[in-house]
Each structure stands twice: as C-alpha cells, then as structure tokens.
Amino acid sequence: MEAILFTQVDNLAIIKLNRPKAFNSFNRPMALKLQEILKTCADKKEIRAVFLTGEGRAFCAGQDLKEITDPNGPPLTQILEEHYNPIVRQMRALPKPIIAAVNGVAAGAGANLALACDVVVATKSASFIQAFSKIGLIPDSGGTFFLPRLIGFQKASALMMLGDKVSAEEAERMGMIYKVFDDDAFGEAALLLAQKLANMPTKGLAMTKHALNQSLSNNLEEQLLLEEQLQPQAGQTEDYKEGVAAFLEKRKPVFKGV
Secondary structure (H helix, E strand, C coil): CCCEEEEEECCEEEEEECCHHHCCCECHHHHHHHHHHHHHHHHCCCCCEEEEEECCCEEECCECHHHHHCCCCCCHHHHHHHHHHHHHHHHHHCCCCEEEEECCEEECHHHHHHHCCCEEEEECCCEEECHHHHHCCCCCCCHHHHHHHHHCHHHHHHHHHHCCEEEHHHHHHCCCCCEEECHHHHHHHHHHHHHHHHCCCHHHHHHHHHHHHHHCCCCHHHHHHHHHHHHHHHHCCHHHHHHHHHHHCCCCCCCCCC
C-alpha cells in the first residue's frame, strides 16, 4: 500500500496520507515521499493549489512511535532534520496555496503540519492535540512558531504543556483554523474550497503568501516596503488585467495563474 496517495484533478493536487491503520502517523518512507510530492507540486506549473488530507478516521497522529522505539530506527535529530523540518520549509516556500482538510484527529507533528498550511478546515468531529508533553518531548514541526501566532502566547503555552484535546469547533473559535464543516458535508465542502483557490489569481496568492511569511519577522516599515515592492509585480500579471476587465464588464473573471 502506498503511504501517500497523489492525484491531480485539473489544476488541483490532492495529497492523501494513507496509513489509516496507524492513524496516518509518519515514518521515514512516508516523510520522504511527501517531500518528493511537494517538490512535484512546486515544479509543475499546471498545479495551482494543493489539497492535503488523510485516509480513514484520522488526519495524522504525528510520528509513528514504533519507528522511534526501533533500535534500528532514526534518532530524533534525524527525524527533525530530514523529515519534518524539510516538509515545513517546503510548505511555506511553495508559491501555491496549501489547504489542510483535517478529517479526524490531528496530533503532535500531524497537528503542526496542518497549522503550517495556508488554510485549515476541519470536520466537526476532528480534534487537535499537542501531544508531545505526554511523552516528555517538546512541540516540533514548527508548532512553537505557528501556534502562538495563531492563538496567542498564553493559550498556546497551556495547550502545549497540558496536552489538552481541542475540538474542531473550539479550534475555529480561538482562530487556530479557518472553518469547520459538518461531517456529512465535509469532503465536498473542503474540496470545493480548494478548487476555488486553485482557480483564483494564484500568482497574486503566491505573493500574498510571501508577504505573510515575511510579516512573521518584519517590522512595520519593512513590511510596508515589501508591499510596495510586491504590489507593482502583482499589477503586471495577466490575472490582474483579467480581474479588472471582468469587474468593469460585470462578468465572472477567468484566471489562469499568470
């Protein structure tokens, strides 16, 4: 069985974590395969958005503990250096929106990889758990970076130290994720959202993503200068011309990502 399923539907890449019996927990082959797929998504111009979800009852339970406890398995240093950190870097550098469709529990690294995506939606029965403290580890996969910025320092600190389970609805209320859908409507609604993003002016979305990345470390003056640099570039795209023309002509725009 392939640990990750990868398909392309028109301009949308669909990535499905596929170790359902292990709640889609990561081992080395799975992590390396995801890196390979993310590179393909970056290289293929016809792919304009990425949809990441899980097979079965879980989105991702994080690291497969059987691999960690295997005497011949990779040590923690290698797991971070070669598995999770490259994945997070690829996600944030990818000049296309990534949508995480959290279809069940997202725990540990699984939760933090979801939070590294651009848009996170979840089914009502999903949950998020910073499970690291329960086994004496620290949050990784960018969790200590993204979570405090999403929900605030105090809330993030408590969730990381206590390891509380957060329901999808609570995650939406606190700003951890974008939106929750009812379980029976989730699959279709999440996919429609991803397809909507794939058909938007994705060159402009890529610049928006770059600006958001820089905002995490820039001061106001640096961010204003970056906006001043990026906006004329966005204004030179064909999608900008199409968007303005469609607005003036009172019709629906047809964006091509150029």
